[in-house]
Amino acid sequence: MLNVDLFINGLIIGLFYALMAVGLTLIFGILKVVNFAHGEFYMVGAYTYTLAAFKLGFDPWLALPLALAAGAFAGWLTERTLMRPLYAGYSSWGLMRDEYAVVVTFALSLLLINLVDKVVGPYPQRGPGLVDIPRMALGPIMLSGQKLAATGMSIAMIAGLALFLRYSLWGRQIQAVAQNRLGASLAGIDTARASSLVFALSGALAALAGALLAPIINASPDVGAFPAIKSYVIVVLGGMGSMPGSIAASLALGVLESFGAVYISYDYRDTFGLAILMLVLIFRPQGLFGERGREV
Amino acid sequence: MNIPSRQWRLAVATTAAGLSIAAHAADPIKIGISIAQSPPGSVVQGMQVKDGLEIIKDQVNKAGGALGRSIELVYEDNQGVPEKGRAATEKLITRDKVVAVTGGHQSSVCLAEIEVAKRYNVPYVNTNCWSDDVRKKEYPQVFNPGNYNSRVGQAMAETIAAMRVKRVIALVENTDYGIGQAKAVAEALKQKAPSVEYKYETLDRAGKDFTPAVLPLRANPPEMILTMLLPPAAYIVMNQLYEQGVAPSAKTWLYDGAGIADYPDFWQNVKEAGKYMLEFGLYHPQMKTPKLGLEVAKTYQQRTKNEPNRLIFQAADSLLLIVDAIKQAKGTDPNAMIKALETMKFEGVRGEFRFSKEPGYKFHQWVEIPYVNYQLTEVNQPVSKSLLVQGPGIPLSVDKLKKPAK
Secondary structure, X not given: OHHHHHHHHHHHHHHHHHHHHHHXXXXXXXXXXXXXXXXXXXXXXXXXXXXXXHOOOOOHHHHHHHHHHHHHHHHHHHHHHHHHHHOOOOHHHHHOHHHHHHHHHHHHHHHHHHHHHHHOOOOOEOOOOOOOOOOEEEOOEEEXXXXXXXXXXXXXXXXXXXXXXXXXXXXXXXXXXXHOHHHHHHOOOOHHHHHHHHHHHHHHHHHHHHHHHOOOOOEOOOOOHHXXXXXXXXXXXXXXXXXXXXXXXXXXXXXXXXXXXXXXXXXXXXXXXXXXXXXXXXXXXXXXXXXXXXXX | OOOOHHHHHHHHHHHHHHHHHHHHXXXXXXXXXXXXXXXXXXXXXXXXXXXXXXXXXXXXXXOOOEOOEOEEEEEEEOOOOHHHHHHHHHHHHHOOOOOOEEOOOOHHHHHHHXXXXXXXXXXXXXXXXXXXXXXXXXXXXXXXXXXXXXHHHHHHHHHXXXXXXXXXXXXXXXXXXXXXXXXXXXXXXXXHOOOOEEEEEEEOOOOOOOHHHHHHHHHOOOOEEEEEOOOOHHHHHHHHHXXXXXXXXXXXXXXXXXXXXXXXXXXXXHHHHHOOOEEEEOOOOOOOOOHHHHHHHHHHHHHHOOOOOHXXXXXXXXXXXXXXXXXXXXXXXXXXXXXXXXXXOEEOOOOEEXXXXXXXXXXXXXXXXXXXXXXXXXXOOOHHHOEEEEEOOEOOOHHHOOOOOO
16 A cells, blocks of 8 residues: 555656656757756746735635746746847857856846745745645545645646647747757747747746645745756756656656655655666666757 | 154054044944855744844843943854855854854754854854754853753653653654754653654755655554654645644644744644644743743734744843853953853843753753743644643643544
C-alpha cells in the first residue's frame, strides 16, 4: 500500500513539475536561453491568486484566470523589455547571448523576490482552496480536494498546450521558429511575435502552477526557487527544448524522488535528480528525448 | 595685547577638546542589529525581533537614553544565511562602530556571528538562537537571555513521559537548531522516559513537499509526532500531516517544539491542521508577567493589532540588557560592559535573572527561563484562549489534553 501511495503522489508532484518545466522548455526551444526568473512567474501566480481572493474578495475560481493573466503579462513584458536585445538587430548582442540572458533574468529574479518581500510582506500566505475539502480518501490514497483539482487542471492544461502547439496556426509558427529562426522569418513568420507568445505562455503556465499550489505550498517571496530548480533539471533531463521529454522527465523525477526519499534517504531527496542528470549528461548528453544536433 | 603662542595653542586645544566632548556626549549610542529581513531566512521572526527592539528603543530614548545619549539601532539584513550574518556583524562593528550586537534569531547565523564578536571583543546578546552550541563555545562576549535546546529537550521529554506514549517520531529542520533540538530531546528522554522508542527525520528547511516523509508515518503511525521546524516549512509539514490523516489524529498526537503557534500568520497558513496541536511555548498571556512586560505587550498590540509573542519580549530584554550594561559600566568600554552583564541582576520584561557562569550549555545563560505547554483546541484560537497545561507555577496536567475523534 505504501508503494501505491508513493507512486501516485510521485506522479502528482511530477505533474506539477511538468506544468513549470514545459514553459521553460518552450523558451529554451525558441530562444535557446535559460530563463532564471521562471520561478518568479510561479510566485507572481501564487500571490495574484491569493491576494485577489483575500484582499479583493474574488472567488477562487475567478482568481485563478486572473493569476494566469498576470503570469502571461509578466512573461510578455519580460520578453518585450529584457529579451528583445537578443535578436532585435543588435549585432554584438548575438555574441554574448548566453551571458546576457543569464545576467538579465537572474537580476529580474532577485528584483521580483525582493520587491514582493517589501511590498506584500514576508509572511507566507496560504491561498484559498478551489475545493473546500481538507482531506478525502480516494481508494487507498489520501489527498485534499485542492490537490485533486490541481492535478486535473494540470493534466488539462498540459494536454491543451500540446494540442495548441500541434494544431493551431500560432502553435505551428512557434514550432517553426524553434526549428530555425532565420528560416521561419524567411517564410514570413513574425518571429518576434512568436517569441512574445512563448514568453506569455510560459509565464501563464508557471503562474497557473503557482496559483493551483498556493493552498498546498504557501505563497512566499522565495516560493519560486523550489519549482524553478526542479524545472532546470527536468529540461536538461528531457532533452533541451523537447516538450514530450520534459513531461516524461517531470513524471519520472516525481516518482524517483518519492521512492528514493523513503527507500534511500529523505536527506538526499533533492540529489536524486541531480545524480540522474549527471548520468544522462555522461551517457546521453542530448537528454532522454533530445536530438544530438541539427543544422540547416 | 600679545598672547604668547603657547597659550594660544593651549586655548585652542582646550576649546577643541571641549567641543569634541560635547559632540561626543550628544552622539547617539549605536547598537548593531543583525536579523533576517529577506528570504531565505525567517523574515517573520526578524520582523518580530525588530518590533520588540523598537518598542524598547523608543521607551529608553523617551526616558532620556543611556548616560544622556540616545540609542540608535543600526540594522543589517543577514537573510538567515551564516556567511551573510558574519559579514553583517563585521560591518556593524568595524564600519558602524556599534558598541554591542543583538537580534540573532537563527542558530546557524548566530554561530557565525559570535566568531566576529569574539574577535573584536564586542558584547553579543543572543536574542533567540536555541542551539546549545552557541553557549558551549563559552565566549565571554556572548550572553543568552533567550531559550536553549536543552531546556526544550527537558521540557518536551517530561511531557512525553507524563503522556506515557511509547513511540515518538520527530520531524526536524536540517539546521543547527533543528538537529540540536532533536538530539537534546533524545538525551532528555534517556533520563526521563528511557522506554520510549524515539527517532528523528531531518527535512530541508527550504523544502516545499514533504509527502514522502509523511507517507511512511501513515503506513505505520507513531503515538506522537514532534515538529521542530520554522515556517514556512513548518506550516507545510503540518498541512501535509493533516492531509494524510496522520496527525493530529485519534492515534497520533502532534507536539510542536519550535513555538510557532503565536506567530501572527499561524492560523492563516494551517487552519484545521493546527487544531489539537500541543505546543511548547515561552509566553502565554496567562503567565505572570512583570509590569514592564505588560507595558511592552500593550504597546505592541497598539502598534500591530497582533497578540504579543515570545520574540517581542526576548528582543525587548536583549536591548534592555545592553542599555543596563552601558549604564552600569558608565560607558561603552566592551570589557566593562561584559563585566556588568556577567554580574548584574537583571530585571527585564519577562522576570528577574542573572547569567549563569556554569560551563557548557549553561554558560552565560538565563538557566531557569520560564516556559509553557498549551494546546490549541479550536481553529483560529488565539493563544490567550488556548488550553494551558503547564507553566510557571502551574504543574503539568496532561489529563486536560484533548484528542480528535478520528
